Amino acid sequence: xxxxxxxxxxxxxxxxxxxxxxxxxxxxxxxxxxxxxxxxxxxxxxxxxxxxxxxxxxxxxxxxxxxxxxxxxxxxxxxxxxxxxxxxxxxxxxxxxxxxxxxxxxxxxxxxxxxxxxxxxxxxxxxxxxxxxxxxxxxxxxxxxxxxxxxxxxxxxxxxxxxxxxxxxxxxxxxxxxxxxxxxxxxxxxxxxxxxxxxxxxxxxxxxxxxxxxxxxxxxxxxxxxxxxxxxxxxxxxxxxxxxxxxxxxxxxxxxxxxxxxxxxxxxxxxxxxxxxxxxxxxxxxxxxxxxxxxxxxxxxxxxxxxxxxxxxxxxxxxxxxxxxxxxxxxxxxxxxxxxxxxxxxxxxxxxxxxxxxxxxxxxxxxxxxxxxxx
Amino acid sequence: xxxxxxxxxxxxxxxxxxxxxxxxxxxxxxxxxxxxxxxxxxxxxxxxxxxxxxxxxxxxxxxxxxxxxxxxxxxxxxxxxxxxxxxxxxxxxxxxxxxxxxxxxxxxxxxxxxxxxxxxxxxxxxxxxxxxxxxxxxxxxxxxxxxxxxxxxxxxxxxxxxxxxxxxxxxxxxxxxxxxxxxxxxxxxxxxxxxxxxxxxxxxxxxxxxxxxxxxxxxxxxxxxxxxxxxxxxxxxxxxxxxxxxxxxxxxxxxxxxxxxxxxxxxxxxxxxxxxxxxxxxxxxxxxxxxxxxxxxxxxxxxxxxxxxxxxxxxxxxxxxxxxxxxxxxxxxxxxxxxxxxx
Numbered sequence: 166x167x168x169x170x171x172x173x174x175x176x177x178x179x180x181x182x183x184x185x186x187x188x189x190x191x192x193x194x195x196x197x198x199x200x201x202x203x204x205x206x207x208x209x210x211x212x213x214x215x216x217x218x219x220x221x222x223x224x225x226x227x228x229x230x231x232x233x234x235x236x237x238x239x240x241x242x243x244x245x246x247x248x249x250x251x252x253x254x255x256x257x258x259x260x261x262x263x264x265x266x267x268x269x270x271x272x273x274x275x276x277x278x279x280x281x282x283x284x285x286x287x288x289x290x291x292x293x294x295x296x297x298x299x300x301x302x303x304x305x306x307x308x309x310x311x312x313x314x315x316x317x318x319x320x321x322x323x324x325x326x327x328x329x330x331x332x333x334x335x336x337x338x339x340x341x342x343x344x345x346x347x348x349x350x351x352x353x354x355x356x357x358x359x360x361x362x363x364x365x366x367x368x369x370x371x372x373x374x375x376x377x378x379x380x381x382x383x384x385x386x387x388x389x390x391x392x393x394x395x396x397x398x399x400x401x402x403x404x405x406x407x408x409x410x411x412x413x414x415x416x417x418x419x420x421x422x423x424x425x426x427x428x429x430x431x432x433x434x435x436x437x438x439x440x441x442x443x444x445x446x447x448x449x450x451x452x453x454x455x456x457x458x459x460x461x462x463x464x465x466x467x468x469x470x471x472x473x474x475x476x477x478x479x480x481x482x483x484x485x486x487x488x489x490x491x492x493x494x495x496x497x498x499x500x501x502x503x504x505x506x507x508x509x510x511x512x513x514x515x516x517x518x519x520x521x522x523x524x525x526x527x528x529x530x531x532x533x534x535x536x537x538x539x540x
Numbered sequence: 541x542x543x544x545x546x547x548x549x550x551x552x553x554x555x556x557x558x559x560x561x562x563x564x565x566x567x568x569x570x571x572x573x574x575x576x577x578x579x580x581x582x583x584x585x586x587x588x589x590x591x592x593x594x595x596x597x598x599x600x601x602x603x604x605x606x607x608x609x610x611x612x613x614x615x616x617x618x619x620x621x622x623x624x625x626x627x628x629x630x631x632x633x634x635x636x637x638x639x640x641x642x643x644x645x646x647x648x649x650x651x652x653x654x655x656x657x658x659x660x661x662x663x664x665x666x667x668x669x670x671x672x673x674x675x676x677x678x679x680x681x682x683x684x685x686x687x688x689x690x691x692x693x694x695x696x697x698x699x700x701x702x703x704x705x706x707x708x709x710x711x712x713x714x715x716x717x718x719x720x721x722x723x724x725x726x727x728x729x730x731x732x733x734x735x736x737x738x739x740x741x742x743x744x745x746x747x748x749x750x751x752x753x754x755x756x757x758x759x760x761x762x763x764x765x766x767x768x769x770x771x772x773x774x775x776x777x778x779x780x781x782x783x784x785x786x787x788x789x790x791x792x793x794x795x796x797x798x799x800x801x802x803x804x805x806x807x808x809x810x811x812x813x814x815x816x817x818x819x820x821x822x823x824x825x826x827x828x829x830x831x832x833x834x835x836x837x838x839x840x841x842x843x844x845x846x847x848x849x850x851x852x853x854x855x856x857x858x859x860x861x862x863x864x865x866x867x868x869x870x871x872x873x874x875x876x877x878x879x880x881x882x883x
Contacts, residue, residue: 262612292644303612304644313604315637316608323616325565325591335609345548348633351602360599407647482802512647515705519575520783 166373168379169455178245179411180401184459186467202410214255214405217468217481218247218462219293221271223487227494228270228284232440236498241268245403246437248303248369248461250338250529251275251406253430253486260301262314262319262334267305268368269338276300281497289505310346311323311364314336317352320361320419334362334419342373344389345381353393353427360495362419363410365395365427368402370434375447390427402432433459506532541724544611547717549691550580550656551727553698554618554850556860561616564702566593568620568656577622578658593842601624604633604747606654608641611651618654618702624711627657628875631676636646638707639682653707654698660754660804661688661851664844670714672805676816677709678781686735687711687753688784691721693779699727700735708735708878713754739786740792744774747864750789752778755802755852767814773866789815790822797828798864802852807835824879834860 177200183189190200206214211317225243232240243250252269256275257263265272270283275282278295292306318333342348344367356363369386371378378386390397396418400411408430415426433456437444448509469475510525543618545553557564566581572595573584585593589689594604600621607617622629629633634655641651660671684706687693694712701708733739741756742763751759756777763773774792778784791797799819801812816831842850862868 178558256767262607268667291646293646293648297612297645298648303649308632310634311637314605314633315609315612317602318606318611319613321606322613322615325610326613346602347629348605351599352605354597354599361578371578382735386583404870461709514684515642515647515652515693518706518783 168377169460171200171455173374173431178271178399180403180404181214181406181410181466182404184403184464184469186331186464186471186484188468195239195397199407199410199414202413203406205337205404206409206443208472209471210472211465212250212479215465215475216219216486217251217275217463218405218465219483220490221247221251221274221485222275222462223491224268224283224494227491228287229436231284231495231498232287237284237287237440239439239441240284240287241439242306242434242436242519243268243270245433245456245461246368247271248465249366249402249408249430249432250319253338253366253412253428254408255302256409256412257336258333258420261336261416262333263336263338264316264319265302265305265310265338266309266343267307268340268342273300273302273305280493281492281501283408283457283475284498285501288419288498288501290323310339310343310349310352312357313339313343313352316481317356317361317363320356320363321359323362324359329360329422331420332362334364334416337363338366338368340373341369341371341381342368342376343367344386346504350393351426353390353395356425357394360424361423364415365390366418367411367427367429368432368486369429370402370432372434372438372443372448373440375444385429387427387429395425395427397427397429399429399431402430403459403464407467432461541722542694543720544691544723544725545718545720546688546691546694546712547578547580549700549723550712550722551582551584551694551697553702554581554584555587556725557618557699558584558592560796561614563614563616564592564618565610565615565680566618566620567596567607568594569596569598569603569622571595571620576620578714578868580656580712591755598867599629601633604630604638607653608633608637608651611641611653616652616702617655621657623654623665623669624659624671625654625659627673634677634683634707634709635680641682642706649822650678650705651707652702652705654701654704655707655709656698656748657709657711658714658717659711660713660715661841661847662754662846666844667841668848669750670805671831672836674711674781674786674813675805675809678811682707683782684708684736684869685711686779687713687781688779689713689716689753689756691719691723693746693777694725695725695728695778696729696732697735700729700732703729704735710770714759715754718755725753735812736783736785738779738788739777740774740788741777742775742798744772746772746796747800748774748776748789748792748796748858749800749802749861749863750776750778751802753804755804758852759802759857761854765854766858766861771865773861776814780788783817784818786818786822789819793819793823793827794827799831800821800834800857800860800864801831802860804832804851806838808838809835812834829864829866829877830838854859
C-alpha cells in the first residue's frame with residue numbers, strides 16, 4: 166500500500182496553499198524563504214497558472230483518449246501531477262536546461278512545446294519531437310533515472326565554461342522509483358562533490374507502476390539528500406505555489422554557486438502508469454479518492470474564487486481554451502504523417518558510416534523490388 | 541620521430557588533443573595526480589589543470605552519463621575506464637544513452653565522446669582485469685569500436701577518435717602498453733589512414749590471418765614462423781570492429797582463399813563469428829576451406845597461472861593455419877556430401 170494523505174508526516178512539507186484553497190504560512194522550517202519566492206506572483210500570474218493547469222490537464226486527457234482510439238501507441242498520463250510539473254517549470258530561467266522522464270509533458274508544455282510535438286514520439290513516428298537546444302528540454306528519458314546524470318554532466322559543462330558564478334542550471338526530473346537507481350545516487354555524488362548547479366526534482370507520485378514508494382524507501386526520499394551532502398526540501402507537489410517557490414529557491418542556489426538541491430514533490434499519479442497499465446490491480450478506490458481531495462487544480466480554483474480573481478465568465482473562458490487545445494491536439498495528432506521507411510537509417514551516426522550506407526542501399530533496392538512487382 | 545611506448549603514444553595523442561581543442565576534457569579515476577594506473581595521462585593534469593583533466597568519483601555509469609551531459613553542453617569528453625572489467629556498470633549509459641542519442645535527437649545532438657578502455661589479458665592480472673568485451677560494443681549501433689595495436693596507430697587513432705563526431709569505444713591492449721617503437725607525433729589526420737580502415741600488415745599468399753589489438757603481434761610472429769616452413773601468411777590488422785573495412789579483408793581473402801580469425805575473447809558469439817559469417821557470404825566462391833577461428837575458450841577469464849591456456853598464442857594460431865590448409869582433417873569433413881562428390 167502506498168501512503169494516503171492522512172499518513173503523511175506533513176510537519177516538514179512546504180505548503181503555501183492547503184487543499185481547501187486557503188493560503189497558509191508553511192509549517193516547514195524554511196517557510197520564510199518559500200513565502201518570499203512566491204510573493205511576487207500577481208493575480209494575473211495565478212490566473213495564467215490556473216489556465217495552463219487546465220489546458221495541460223485537457224491535453225493529457227485528450228492524449229489518453231487518442232491512445233484508446235488507436236491514434237497513439239502509448240501514453241503515460243500525468244493527471245494529478247500538473248502542479249508539480251508546471252509550478253517547477255514556471256520557475257526555470259531561460260538558460261536552464263532540463264532533462265525529464267517520460268511523464269513530464271507538463272514541463273515540455275511550460276517550455277513552449279505545443280500540439281503535435283507533444284505526442285509525436287508516442288504516436289511512434291519519430292524518436293524526438295523538438296530541438297533540445299531551442300526548447301532547453303532533452304528528449305524524454307525512458308530508462309529510469311538515467312537522465313539525472315545527463316543533467317549533472319550538463320551542469321558540469323556550465324561550470325567548466327562559465328565558472329561557479331552565474332551558470333545556468335541543469336535540472337533533472339525523475340520519479341520516486343528512480344530514487345532506487347544507481348544512476349541517481351551517482352548523479353548526486355558527482356553533483357555534490359563538484360558543487361554543481363543541479364536541481365534534482367523528484368516527483369514522488371507514490372507509485373512506480375505497481376510498487377509503492379514504501380518499497381523504495383522506508384522513510385522519506387528527501388532524507389537521502391543530506392547523506393550525499395545535498396540540501397533537500399519536501400514540498401506539497403499538488404500546491405503549485407509551494408512548488409514554484411521551492412524551485413525558485415533551488416534555482417537561485419544553483420545560479421549563485423550554492424550547488425545542488427534535491428526537491429521531493431509529494432504528489433499522486435491519478436491515472437495508470439501508462440495506458441498499458443491497470444492500476445486497479447494494485448491500489449484501492451479509497452486511496453484514489455483520498456488523493457482526489459487534494460487535487461492541484463481544484464485547490465488553485467478555490468483560492469482564485471475566494472479572492473475574486475476567478476469569475477464564472479473567466480472560468481468559462483479557461484474551459485473553452487482547454488477544449489480548444491484538446492481539439493487542436495487531436496487534429497494535429499491525426500495529421501502526423503507516417504515516416505519514410507528509409508529514415509530508419511537516418512542519424513545513427515553523425516559522420517558517414519559505410520555499414521549503415523550499405524544497408525540503406527540494400528534495403529532501398531529491396532523495397533524498390535516491391536514497387537516494380539506492383540507495376 | 542620519437543621513440544615511444546604504446547602508452548606514451550596514447551599520452552602524446554591526448555596531449556595534442558587537449559592542446560588543439562579547448563572543448564576536450566579527460567575524465568576518469570586516478571587520471572589526474574596519479575596519471576592513470578597505466579600512466580597514460582601522466583602529467584596532463586599538471587599541464588592542463590583540473591578542469592581539463594578531471595579525477596572523478598568511483599562511479600563508471602556517472603563518468604559516462606555526465607560525459608553525455610557534457611557533450612550536450614558542447615564538450616568533447618574523453619573518458620577513461622580504468623580496466624576492461626569495470627566498464628559493465630556503465631553499460632546502460634553507453635548502450636542505451638550514448639549510442640542512441642544522435643538518433644534519438646534526430647541528429648540535433650552530437651556525442652563526440654571517446655571511451656578509452658585498457659583491454660585483454662596476458663599481464664597476469666587479478667579477476668576482472670583481463671576482459672575482452674569488444675563484441676558487446678561492436679554489436680551496438682551508434683558506436684564506433686576500434687582497437688589500436690601499435691604505438692603509431694595508438695597516437696593517430698586516438699586523435700582521430702577524439703576528433704570524430706560519433707562516440708568511439710577505443711580499446712588499448714594492455715599487454716602492448718610497454719612496447720616501444722618510433723612514432724611520428726605530427727601525422728596529419730587529413731592524410732592518415734582513416735579510423736575505419738583495416739591495414740594489411742604482412743603480405744602473403746596461402747591464407748589470410750585477421751587479428752586486432754594484442755593479437756596482431758601474435759599473428760605476425762606466427763606468420764614469421766610459418767614462413768620458415770614455407771607457408772606464406774597475409775596478416776590483416778582489423779583496427780576497426782565497427783564499422784569493419786570489409787573491402788580490405790575481402791580483397792585479401794579473395795587473394796588467399798583461406799581465412800583464419802584470431803581474438804582473445806571467447807569464441808561463442810564473439811567478433812570472429814561476424815568476420816567468418818560476413819566473409820563467407822561475401823567470398824564463398826573464393827574460399828578453399830571453411831574459415832577457422834582461433835579464440836579464447838568459452839569460459840570466464842581464467843586465473844593468472846592458467847591464462848596461457850586461454851589466450852591464443854603462436855602455436856594455436858599455427859594450429860589454426862594447419863586446419864585451414866587442410867593439414868588436420870576433421871572426421872565430419874571426411875563423411876560430408878562434398879567429400880562424397882569428390883570421391
